[in-house]
Amino acid sequence: xxxxxxxxxxxxxxxxxxxxxxxxxxxxxxxxxxxxxxxxxxxxxxxxxxxxxxxxxxxxxxxxxxxxxxxxxxxxxxxxxxxxxxxxxxxxxxxxxxxxxxxxxxxxxxxxxxxxxxxxxxxxxxxxxxxxxxxxxxxxxxxxxxxxxxxxxxxxxxxxxxxxxxxxxxxxxxxxxxxxxxxxxxxxxxxxxxxxxxxxxxxxxxxxxxxxxxxxxxxxxxxxxxxxxxxxxxxxxxxxxxxxxxxxxxxxxxxxxxxxxxxxxxxxxxxxxxxxxxxxxxxxxxxxxxxxxxxxxxxxxxxxxxxxxxxxxxxxxxxxxxxxxxxxxxxxxxxxxxxxxxxxxxx
Numbered sequence: 001x002x003x004x005x006x007x008x009x010x011x012x013x014x015x016x017x018x019x020x021x022x023x024x025x026x027x028x029x030x031x032x033x034x035x036x037x038x039x040x041x042x043x044x045x046x047x048x049x050x051x052x053x054x055x056x057x058x059x060x061x062x063x064x065x066x067x068x069x070x071x072x073x074x075x076x077x078x079x080x081x082x083x084x085x086x087x088x089x090x091x092x093x094x095x096x097x098x099x100x101x102x103x104x105x106x107x108x109x110x111x112x113x114x115x116x117x118x119x120x121x122x123x124x125x126x127x128x129x130x131x132x133x134x135x136x137x138x139x140x141x142x143x144x145x146x147x148x149x150x151x152x153x154x155x156x157x158x159x160x161x162x163x164x165x166x167x168x169x170x171x172x173x174x175x176x177x178x179x180x181x182x183x184x185x186x187x188x189x190x191x192x193x194x195x196x197x198x199x200x201x202x203x204x205x206x207x208x209x210x211x212x213x214x215x216x217x218x219x220x221x222x223x224x225x226x227x228x229x230x231x232x233x234x235x236x237x238x239x240x241x242x243x244x245x246x247x248x249x250x251x252x253x254x255x256x257x258x259x260x261x262x263x264x265x266x267x268x269x270x271x272x273x274x275x276x277x278x279x280x281x282x283x284x285x286x287x288x289x290x291x292x293x294x295x296x297x298x299x300x301x302x303x304x305x306x307x308x309x310x311x312x313x314x315x316x317x318x319x320x321x322x323x324x325x326x327x328x329x330x331x332x333x334x335x336x337x338x339x340x341x342x343x344x345x346x347x
Contacts, residue, residue, distance in 0.1 A: 044147065044148050045145065045146065045147045045148060046145070046146045046148070046157045047143070047144070047145045047146075048142070048143065048144040048145075048159055049062060049142070049143045049144075050062070050141060050142050050143075051141045052140040052141045059141065060140045060141040061141060062139070062141035062142050062143040063139040063141065063142055063143070064142075064143050064144070064145075065133045065135070065142055065143070065144045065161070066089075067087070067131065067144075067145075067146055068087035068088050068089045068090065068131055068132070068133070069087070069090055070087060072087060072088050072089075072090045073085055073086060073087045073088070074086045074088070074102055074105060074106075076106050076109060076110070082127045083109070083110075083113065083127050083128075084109050084113075084127045084128045084129070084130070084184075085127060085128075085129050085130070086105065086129075086130040086131075086132060087129070087130070087131050087132070088132045088134065089132065089133055089134040089135075093134075093164060101169065101170060104170055105170070105180065108170075108177075108180040108181060109128075109180060109184065111228070112180060112181060112184045112185050112188070112224055113184075113188060115185055115220065115223070115224045115227075116185055116188040116189055116192060116220055118292065119220060119223070119290075119291045119292050119295075120189070120192055120193075120197070120216075120220075120291065120292065120295045121292055121295050121296060121299065122192035122193075122196040122197060122295065123192075123196075124155050124188050124191050124192055125155070125191070125195055125196070126153050126154055126155040126191065127154060127155060128154065128155050128156055128157075128158065128184055128187055128188065129152075129154045129156075129157045129158075130157075130158050130159070130160070130179060130184075131144070131146065131157070131158070131159045131160075132159075132160050132162060132176065132179075133159060133160065133161045133162070134162055134163075134164055135161060135162070135163055135164065136163065136164055137163060138161055138163055142161065144159060155187055155188060155190075155191035156187030156188070156190065156191060157187075158179055158183040158184065158187060159179075160175050160176050160178070160179040161175070162175055162176060172229050172231045172232060173231050173232065173235070177229065177232060178232055178235070178236075181224055181225045181228060181229050181232055182221055182222075182224070182225055182232060182236050183221075185220045185221050185223075185224045186217055186218070186220065186221035188220075189216060189217040189220040189221065190213070190217050193212075193213050193216060193217065194213070197295070197298065198298045198299060198301055198304050198305060199212065199213075199298065199304050199305045199306075199310065200304045200305065200306045200307070201213075208256065208257055208258065208259050208306065208307030208308065209305070209306065209307045209310060210258040210259055210260070210278075210307075211255050211256055211258045211274070211277075211278045211281065211307065211310075212278070212282070212307065212310045214258075214274065214275045214278040214279070215275075215278030215279050215280075215281055215282035215283075216282055216291065218240060218275055218276075218278065218279035218282070219279055219282045219283060219286065219291070221236065222236055222237060222240075222279070237336065237337070238337075240275060240276035240279055241272075241273060241276050242276050242279070242280055242332075242333035242336050242337050243333050243334050243336075243337035243338075244273060244276075244333075245273045245274075245276030245277040245279075245280060245330075245333055246273070246277050246280065246326055246329055246330035246333060247273075247330070248270050248273065250266055250270050251266070251270055251273045251274060251277055252277075252326050254266055254270075254274065255274060255277050255278065255281070255326070256307060256311050256322070257307075258274055258278075258307075259307075276333070277329070280329040280330070280332055280333045280336075281314070281325065281326075281329050283329075283332060283336075284318070284325065284328055284329045284332055285314055285317065285318065288317055288318055289317050294313070294317075297313070
């Protein structure tokens with residue numbers, strides 16, 4: 001059997017389909033670069049659907065998982081500013097969900113948020129909402145919908161589906177830890193890039209910054225566990241297929257022109273490699289120059305940077321041609337994917 005998954009977000013100004021996101025043992029997160037969204041638009045609903053397709057091609061009907069009640073929540077604030085909120089299914093219990101575990105969750109969330117701020121210099125404007133959906137047994141197919149009330153505004157929404165017999169919810173390889181240390185940095189990265197970074201947001205064909213948006217979001221999603229939880233990094237990296245991402249000539253040709261407005265979009269099997277290719281370019285760049293320095297330079301600009309501006313910065317910093325950058329990024333992907341290679345240290 002195989003899984004067919006869909007995740008939708010609807011905004012008051014823009015409607016977008018998430019085409020490239022990670023699915024890690026039931027944990028799904030909104031991809032920050034699915035489509036460009038106005039920084040003033042308000043996301044009004046989020047839908048998760050994960051369907052198992054059987055060998056004969058038939059789909060297992062999904063079970064609808066209800067929303068946790070806002071009253072059953074854990075949260076953290078800075079003064080009057082809500083930083084994040086975790087809502088947990090009522091009526092079911094999870095082993096080890098005690099005061100010590102709640103304190104650990106707060107520490108993980110503060111650390112993940114600090115990681116994004118430290119590497120970008122950008123402070124999220126809105127909090128993250130997390131739904132921890134407890135079930136006695138994880139159904140083969142699930143659907144979950146959250147309509148955001150008028151009084152709420154979130155940087156993003158992420159889910160973790162956990163069976164109630166989960167022995168160690170915060171073990172390094174747990175799905176809850178994948179939510180805290182992978183999905184949350186990804187969501188916050190997408191939020192600050194879309195809403196605060198001084199770059200064009202692909203509002204038209206001239207923007208072409210999607211490679212930068214996708215690459216930075218994936219880099220922050222992976223660099224956090226690489227520092228704090230290497231086993232999660234090793235779980236998340238294969239989803240980007242870094243050893244194959246830059247093999248196809250059309251991906252190489254498209255990457256720095258990547259836009260939702262392309263006249264001839266790539267076929268899905270090739271387009272699926274664009275996020276991995278973007279990550280590799282940012283990984284290569286950050287090995288020569290810290291990401292924070294890149295964002296600091298962008299902050300000094302009088303006008304938002306286009307994709308061409310970012311491309312020129314990349315070539316200047318690496319002292320390479322475009323083909324040389326792509327060749328080096330491809331070689332880096334081969335190294336990262338090789339089990340014989342040790343996990344590369346961050347600069």
